[in-house]
Amino acid sequence: MDLTFWTYEGPPHVGAIRVADSMKGVHLVLHSPQGDTYADLLFTMIERENRRPPVTYTTFQARDLGASTAELFLKSLEEACDRFKPQIMLVGDSCTAELIQDQPGSLAESANLPVPVIPLELLAYSRKENWGASETFYSLVRGLLSRSVPAPDWVRPDRSDEKSPSVNLLGPSTLGFRCRDDIKEITRLLGDIGVEVNVTAPLGAAPLDLLRIPEADANVSLYPEVSDSTCTWLERNFKQPIIKTVPIGVSATMEFLKEVTEKLDIELPSQEFPESRLPWYSRSVDSTYLTGKRVFIFADATHAIAAARIAKEELAFEVVGLGTYSREQARQVRTAAKEYGVDPLITDNYLEVEKSISEAQPELVLGTQMERHIAKRLGIACAVISTPAHVQDYPARYSPQMGFEGANVIFDTWVHPLMMGLEEHLLTMFRDDFEFNEKVAPSHLASEGGGIKKDGESVEADSDLSQSANFTWELSAEKELRKIPFFVRGKARRNTEKFASEKGMTVINVDTLYEAKAHFAA
Amino acid sequence: MNEAVLAWDGQEKAVNHLVQERGQRAVFCGLTSIVWLHRKIQDAFFLVVGSRTCAHLVQSAAGVMIFAEPRFATAVLSDRDLAGMADCNEELDRVVGQVVARRSDIKTIFLVSSCPSEVIKLDLGNAAERLRRTYAGKINFVDYSGSGIETTFSQGEDSCLQSLVKQLPDAGNEDPSLLVLGTLSDIVEDQFRRLFEGLGIGPVSFFPGRAAGDLPPVGPGTRLLAAQPYVNETVRSLQARGATLLRAPFPYGAEGSQGWFRAAADAWQVPVTRFREVIGAPLERARLAVSQHQSQLTGKRITFLPDSQLELPLARFLNRECGMELVEIGTPLFEQQLMQVEKSLLPETVRLTEGQDLDPQLDRVRRDRPDLTVCGMGIANPLEAEGLRTKWSIELMFTPIQGFEQAGDLAGLFTRPLTREAQLKV
Ligand code: SF4
Ligand code: SF4
Numbered sequence: 001m002d003l004t005f006w007t008y009e010g011p012p013h014v015g016a017i018r019v020a021d022s023m024k025g026v027h028l029v030l031h032s033p034q035g036d037t038y039a040d041l042l043f044t045m046i047e048r049e050n051r052r053p054p055v056t057y058t059t060f061q062a063r064d065l066g067a068s069t070a071e072l073f074l075k076s077l078e079e080a081c082d083r084f085k086p087q088i089m090l091v092g093d094s095c096t097a098e099l100i101q102d103q104p105g106s107l108a109e110s111a112n113l114p115v116p117v118i119p120l121e122l123l124a125y126s127r128k129e130n131w132g133a134s135e136t137f138y139s140l141v142r143g144l145l146s147r148s149v150p151a152p153d154w155v156r157p158d159r160s161d162e163k164s165p166s167v168n169l170l171g172p173s174t175l176g177f178r179c180r181d182d183i184k185e186i187t188r189l190l191g192d193i194g195v196e197v198n199v200t201a202p203l204g205a206a207p208l209d210l211l212r213i214p215e216a217d218a219n220v221s222l223y224p225e226v227s228d229s230t231c232t233w234l235e236r237n238f239k240q241p242i243i244k245t246v247p248i249g250v251s252a253t254m255e256f257l258k259e260v261t262e263k264l265d266i267e268l269p270s271q272e273f274p275e276s277r278l279p280w281y282s283r284s285v286d287s288t289y290l291t292g293k294r295v296f297i298f299a300d301a302t303h304a305i306a307a308a309r310i311a312k313e314e315l316a317f318e319v320v321g322l323g324t325y326s327r328e329q330a331r332q333v334r335t336a337a338k339e340y341g342v343d344p345l346i347t348d349n350y351l352e353v354e355k356s357i358s359e360a361q362p363e364l365v366l367g368t369q370m371e372r373h374i375a376k377r378l379g380i381a382c383a384v385i386s387t388p389a390h391v392q393d394y395p396a397r398y399s400p401q402m403g404f405e406g407a408n409v410i411f412d413t414w415v416h417p418l419m420m421g422l423e424e425h426l427l428t429m430f431r432d433d434f435e436f437n438e439k440v441a442p443s444h445l446a447s448e449g450g451g452i453k454k455d456g457e458s459v460e461a462d463s464d465l466s467q468s469a470n471f472t473w474e475l476s477a478e479k480e481l482r483k484i485p486f487f488v489r490g491k492a493r494r495n496t497e498k499f500a501s502e503k504g505m506t507v508i509n510v511d512t513l514y515e516a517k518a519h520f521a522a
Numbered sequence: 523m524n525e526a527v528l529a530w531d532g533q534e535k536a537v538n539h540l541v542q543e544r545g546q547r548a549v550f551c552g553l554t555s556i557v558w559l560h561r562k563i564q565d566a567f568f569l570v571v572g573s574r575t576c577a578h579l580v581q582s583a584a585g586v587m588i589f590a591e592p593r594f595a596t597a598v599l600s601d602r603d604l605a606g607m608a609d610c611n612e613e614l615d616r617v618v619g620q621v622v623a624r625r626s627d628i629k630t631i632f633l634v635s636s637c638p639s640e641v642i643k644l645d646l647g648n649a650a651e652r653l654r655r656t657y658a659g660k661i662n663f664v665d666y667s668g669s670g671i672e673t674t675f676s677q678g679e680d681s682c683l684q685s686l687v688k689q690l691p692d693a694g695n696e697d698p699s700l701l702v703l704g705t706l707s708d709i710v711e712d713q714f715r716r717l718f719e720g721l722g723i724g725p726v727s728f729f730p731g732r733a734a735g736d737l738p739p740v741g742p743g744t745r746l747l748a749a750q751p752y753v754n755e756t757v758r759s760l761q762a763r764g765a766t767l768l769r770a771p772f773p774y775g776a777e778g779s780q781g782w783f784r785a786a787a788d789a790w791q792v793p794v795t796r797f798r799e800v801i802g803a804p805l806e807r808a809r810l811a812v813s814q815h816q817s818q819l820t821g822k823r824i825t826f827l828p829d830s831q832l833e834l835p836l837a838r839f840l841n842r843e844c845g846m847e848l849v850e851i852g853t854p855l856f857e858q859q860l861m862q863v864e865k866s867l868l869p870e871t872v873r874l875t876e877g878q879d880l881d882p883q884l885d886r887v888r889r890d891r892p893d894l895t896v897c898g899m900g901i902a903n904p905l906e907a908e909g910l911r912t913k914w915s916i917e918l919m920f921t922p923i924q925g926f927e928q929a930g931d932l933a934g935l936f937t938r939p940l941t942r943e944a945q946l947k948v
Binding site: 001002003004005006007009010011013014033034035036037038039040041042043044045048049050051052056057058059060061062065076079083094095096099100124125126128351 | 546547548549550551552553554571572573574575576577578579581582583591592595596597598599600601603604608610613614616617620621637638640641642669670671672674881898899900901902903904906907
């Protein structure tokens with residue numbers, strides 16, 4: 001039993017719904033009680049879908065238990081088949097149904113439906129949403145392709161000259177992060193180097209499209225959380241190499257293109273990508289102020305790892321925290337964390353995340369909507385980079401994360417919540433000007449009620465963090481502290497107290513303040 | 523409209539018939555009520571014993587609103603618990619210990635059972651008893667079911683209150699007292715208190731109160747007035763302890779609120795003149811406020827999909843005070859003793875359905891094409907995309923809509939989608 005306040009991922013069957021919902025002609029009959037129908041709203045409200053997800057819930061009640069839940073399942077299955085006429089029917093258990101063991105798979109087999117049925121094992125008590133999506137996608141692909149698997153010693157023939165090189169884009173799904181725009185961006189980018197996209201799945205694919213997967217030269221595992229197991233199976237059975245670089249960030253996108261051309265054995269056209277604006281934006285003088293900004297990253301593994309690299313190499317931030325809630329991908333995050341010299345945070349307990357964030361004292365948090373709330377409470381700037389996300393993270397405008405345009409979007413999104421360079425500078429110069437003082441939020445955030453906490457609050461929040469009750473600030477020191485620009489004041493206070501406690505001092509005067517400043521200057 | 527038409531005359535009309543439906547339901551389970559209960563009862567903690575699904579449901583229903591540290595959580599069962607490798611009771615005690623360690627301000631912990639905990643027959647009643655002993659004098663423990671196999675949406679609150687009834691002290695006398703049932707927002711509760719005071723009705727208690735320890739005494743003198751339509755089992759348990767239910771419409775709109783207060787006034791034999799004096803001004807205000815919305819609502823057709831059990835009284839309000847035409851009223855369950863009055867106030871021809879068979883019901887909505895459909899969040903956008911206007915029912919649970927002063931706001935919730943429709947040119 002685990003005490004859970006907020007959960008990053010839903011149960012595995014929500015992952016199954018994501019895959020069914022992403023595709024055309026697929027329906028899922030989920031053996032479950034009525035409350036589980038809440039999952040519909042994730043799709044219709046958060047992603048604003050204009051149709052109900054293709055799921056029929058059996059909604060059994062206590063009075064059905066023991067006697068008639070199996071019958072109810074069969075009735076729901078037949079009615080759903082009749083009404084929705086899917087090309088493929090998925091059947092599975094939610095957590096409660098898993099306990100009553102009606103075996104939807106064998107029940108469905110006995111029903112002799114006019115369409116193929118693929119049973120799902122969703123392991124509600126040990127797994128979570130992304131695993132459920134991955135497992136469902138894998139079951140579908142394997143279910144449809146297992147009969148056409150070639151002999152084990154089969155060798156993939158070289159591509160004929162008439163055929164253009166092609167790949168499949170695997171993994172994008174509804175309720176994923178910016179999948180709709182990512183696939184558009186990556187398809188365009190691949191087109192630029194003469195590579196066709198054979199099948200994109202599950203998002204937008206029909207069962208017949210899945211049958212065409214083996215025709216491509218390679219598979220791009222675009223969202224490894226969802227696509228890795230499928231890609232591995234395809235590699236083993238259809239000898240399709242996997243393209244593993246996730247093209248988030250400028251360098252990663254370049255490496256992605258390189259990997260594609262290598263695995264497809266084609267030339268990388270020596271081409272400029274004028275749409276790639278991040279490098280110049282990052283080098284322009286205004287961005288100087290971004291140097292060394294302390295950033296804390298917590299997300300799904302794929303987006304967390306990509307964000308850390310962008311933060312460090314493409315924006316010159318300092319990564320002060322890196323973690324993920326996806327235990328399945330923990331290893332990769334650990335490796336990355338080591339590179340940035342931080343302790344990896346692998347947890348799905350948001351309270352631990354909150355604690356780490358407040359200890360790390362970042363200036364920017366990149367996370368999920370949970371971290372947005374944490375950051376809001378701590379008065380720290382924040383951008384959402386991964387699921388779970390809320391309705392405003394499914395924007396109307398084109399805003400991919402992948403490819404060069406994705407990197408442009410990322411630059412804008414991450415820099416926006418920070419104080420803009422020049423503005424920050426002016427604030428410091430004019431901090432005593434009565435009209436232009438620290439209580440005024442940065443102008444570009446004014447409409448949002450300000451991204452930075454008001455003075456009084458932030459001092460309070462600071463003292464929360466550093467238990468300054470242990471110290472007495474002399475009035476002169478306190479006054480001096482007030483002269484420090486407010487956006488670094490919290491840090492100054494913390495550093496001074498840290499310094500004081502290291503020196504065993506309890507009273508802080510102006511000298512202590514400057515000694516601490518010198519001490520931490522390195 | 524004149525008073526004669528509007529005011530409930532206490533007479534009930536012939537019954538209209540009710541169609542029972544059975545099939546796929548699209549209603550949340552009782553765990554959902556934690557979302558408003560924990561805001562109301564400010565010193566209580568709600569611990570669901572369930573699965574990740576349960577945790578995800580509560581947070582999704584709450585609109586993923588993250589409060590500093592929520593006063594609800596889920597003890598998520600894992601393989602180890604189910605395989606018997608871990609003793610569920612020991613595990614529960616451990617998890618409760620974690621909650622207690624984090625929240626020293628908590629006076630009551632509700633142990634809320636879910637489908638999984640009920641299917642594996644984890645006895646939370648026993649657990650509550652055991653924990654009450656362990657934390658005697660410090661924390662009270664109460665168990666109830668919020669599972670989807672036993673409860674539908676607002677029934678979760680009924681189940682919660684019912685389990686608290688056991689702990690209500692005996693009044694020990696037959697003196698009349700009034701007990702108002704069902705969560706009301708604090709602002710509405712305060713308005714109601716003032717009116718009761720004005721009418722000379724008392725003592726009045728609200729159940730649930732703002733603290734879990736507010737346990738009003740009950741006895742044969744207790745008169746029950748339901749402020750929410752979903753408190754049926756709570757009423758039954760209180761009746762078993764001698765309380766009597768006052769028959770009244772629910773306090774929605776001018777007419778409903780008037781009838782509701784009149785039921786109490788009659789029981790306290792408040793003279794008509796005094797009743798008019800106290801209720802007159804708010805009643806006029808309510809009528810005025812509602813009338814501002816009337817022109818937009820009159821003649822418009824509305825369907826309710828089953829959700830919170832608020833359907834009948836809301837339909838009555840919209841029909842009688844706002845002139846809306848009722849196409850179909852679906853309700854998850856129909857409880858005769860609480861709904862009698864409301865039902866008698868509905869047009870005899872109205873299509874009333876209890877339970878749900880989702881897809882055929884949606885087909886009817888598509889055929890009927892009402893001007894407005896009240897439904898759950900999962901269904902609203904799909905219907906909007908089909909060109910139908912909707913109102914999310916859950917908003918009716920979170921917004922103060924009861925009483926005279928809120929009557930206009932209540933009507934406003936229904937005019938907004940129509941105003942929007944009229945204004946949008948895209
Ligand atoms: S229906 Fe049952 S399993 Fe589903 S969320 Fe509600 S209590 Fe949990
Ligand atoms: S505050 Fe956060 S959770 Fe609440 S509605 Fe806004 S985005 Fe959603």
